[in-house]
Amino acid sequence: MSGKSPHHIDDSILGQILNSVDAYIYTKDIAGKYTYANQAVLELFDKSLAEIIGCDDSHFFDLALSAELTENDQQVIKKAIRVEGEEYNFIKNIQAVRIFKTVKKPLFDAQGNVSGMCGVSTDITSEKKLQEQVNEQAYLLDTILNNIDAHIYMKNNERTFMYVNSKVAELFGESAKNIIGKKDYDVLPQAIADHFYQSDKEVFASNQKQVIDETVIDENNIAHHYISTKIPFSQPGKPPALIGFSSDVTELYNLKEQFKKLANTDSLTNLYNRRFFTKQAHKEFQRAKRYSQVMTLISVDIDHFKMINDKYGHPAGDKVLIDVSACLSQNLRESDVLARIGGEEFSILLPETSLEDAKILAERIRVEQSELVISGKWQGDIKLTVSIGMSSLTENDVTFDALFSRTDKALYLAKTSGRNQVYTL
Numbered sequence: 014m015s016g017k018s019p020h021h022i023d024d025s026i027l028g029q030i031l032n033s034v035d036a037y038i039y040t041k042d043i044a045g046k047y048t049y050a051n052q053a054v055l056e057l058f059d060k061s062l063a064e065i066i067g068c069d070d071s072h073f074f075d076l077a078l079s080a081e082l083t084e085n086d087q088q089v090i091k092k093a094i095r096v097e098g099e100e101y102n103f104i105k106n107i108q109a110v111r112i113f114k115t116v117k118k119p120l121f122d123a124q125g126n127v128s129g130m131c132g133v134s135t136d137i138t139s140e141k142k143l144q145e146q147v148n149e150q151a152y153l154l155d156t157i158l159n160n161i162d163a164h165i166y167m168k169n170n171e172r173t174f175m176y177v178n179s180k181v182a183e184l185f186g187e188s189a190k191n192i193i194g195k196k197d198y199d200v201l202p203q204a205i206a207d208h209f210y211q212s213d214k215e216v217f218a219s220n221q222k223q224v225i226d227e228t229v230i231d232e233n234n235i236a237h238h239y240i241s242t243k244i245p246f247s248q249p250g251k252p253p254a255l256i257g258f259s260s261d262v263t264e265l266y267n268l269k270e271q272f273k274k275l276a277n278t279d280s281l282t283n284l285y286n287r288r289f290f291t292k293q294a295h296k297e298f299q300r301a302k303r304y305s306q307v308m309t310l311i312s313v314d315i316d317h318f319k320m321i322n323d324k325y326g327h328p329a330g331d332k333v334l335i336d337v338s339a340c341l342s343q344n345l346r347e348s349d350v351l352a353r354i355g356g357e358e359f360s361i362l363l364p365e366t367s368l369e370d371a372k373i374l375a376e377r378i379r380v381e382q383s384e385l386v387i388s389g390k391w392q393g394d395i396k397l398t399v400s401i402g403m404s405s406l407t408e409n410d411v412t413f414d415a416l417f418s419r420t421d422k423a424l425y426l427a428k429t430s431g432r433n434q435v436y437t438l
């Protein structure tokens with residue numbers, strides 16, 4: 014200070030400048046007592062310059078709660094070095110912590126010895142708080158995105174990944190860092206990447222949210238089913254992008270398929286049941302009518318099945334039903350519908366099959382069934398015959414039931430005229 018009063022600075026042009034700066038500027042002597050403070054400091058402490066000069070920081074700060082302040086001051090004075098850092102200081106006047114970005118430098122006397130220090134502090138409390146909030150939110154978002162049971166990603170219309178969560182990284186077998194910035198076809202097999210991009214394109218074209226069922230066949234030929242929601246996401250000055258959420262519903266899908274199959278299947282023979290047959294038959298009937306196609310229905314019924322049950326027991330009867338079903342299945346085409354529609358009665362719907370062609374099939378079935386020999390844990394082999402009724406669709410049939418009743422009548426006539434025969438109506 015070269016013998017001049019600290020008040021002197023305050024009156025000078027330099028003092029006016031220091032007072033108009035939006036920062037706290039101060040000097041302290043070697044004992045930590047203030048030798049100068051600018052207007053900002055006076056306002057912060059709510060004191061006049063005279064009340065501050067000669068006092069140390071214990072008058073203005075709770076030093077127990079302002080560790081960096083004392084630490085930084087000591088470093089400057091003892092080591093004669095410049096210190097830059099953040100200080101969390103508890104200010105007595107406002108009874109609150111303020112965060113400062115502070116630069117402190119030693120001051121020297123004419124002999125070159127440290128005579129005190131000069132400090133410039135900027136209040137960064139609100140920026141810090143904002144930064145902390147942003148960090149907290151980023152952490153929260155990151156925790157949610159990486160722990161949620163869904164694949165989440167952001168991709169732009171140039172097919173570049175801008176974000177992937179850890180589920181996606183796990184699926185692609187790469188770290189998220191390695192995926193971000195790459196194109197989808199650089200991290201996925203081309204066919205799969207193109208498949209995904211098809212629905213991406215719809216999002217970009219419509220600029221609307223899309224909900225899509227996606228199926229991917231992996232390298233082991235296993236199908237994975239996803240439900241994907243893709244939302245357009247645009248930022249000014251950047252290419253259009255989308256955010257995708259895909260949930261793996263493979264297990265659910267397989268379960269649904271299994272239930273569907275169970276609901277349509279006879280558990281003993283594994284053939285379709287009456288419920289499925291009726292539904293399918295009505296569909297085929299409509300189609301045959303619309304396109305004026307031929308269609309034939311065959312009903313097969315095991316003869317004297319009650320006697321088989323009575324003689325060999327119920328388990329033997331079950332085995333007969335299983336073997337008869339297997340034998341029936343062997344003779345059919347993919348488009349034919351075979352079902353067990355009652356105890357020992359089976360129906361076969363033959364789309365696009367004339368009565369003449371069906372007769373050949375029915376006769377073959379009758380012969381093959383009569384040649385079946387069913388053995389098991391019972392005395393002797395079981396032999397059986399079947400009666401078959403059949404009929405083709407006519408122009409007068411308004412519903413499938415008309416064809417079904419006629420076939421049933423034909424079966425009845427096959428039974429009443431001696432069994433082990435095919436009867437056509």
Ligand SMILES: Nc1nc2c(ncn2[C@@H]2O[C@H](COP(=O)(O)OP(=O)(O)OP(=O)(O)O)[C@@H](O)[C@H]2O)c(=O)[nH]1
Pocket residue numbers: 281314315316317318319320322326327328329330331334355356357428
């Ligand atoms: N083992 C076994 N028997 C069954 C099953 N469903 C129905 N049945 C039996 O099938 C028999 C059918 O007997 P009926 O309707 O009198 O016919 P049928 O003895 O074959 O005589 P026809 O048809 O006139 O030649 C009954 O005894 C039923 O108990 C089954 O799932 N398993």
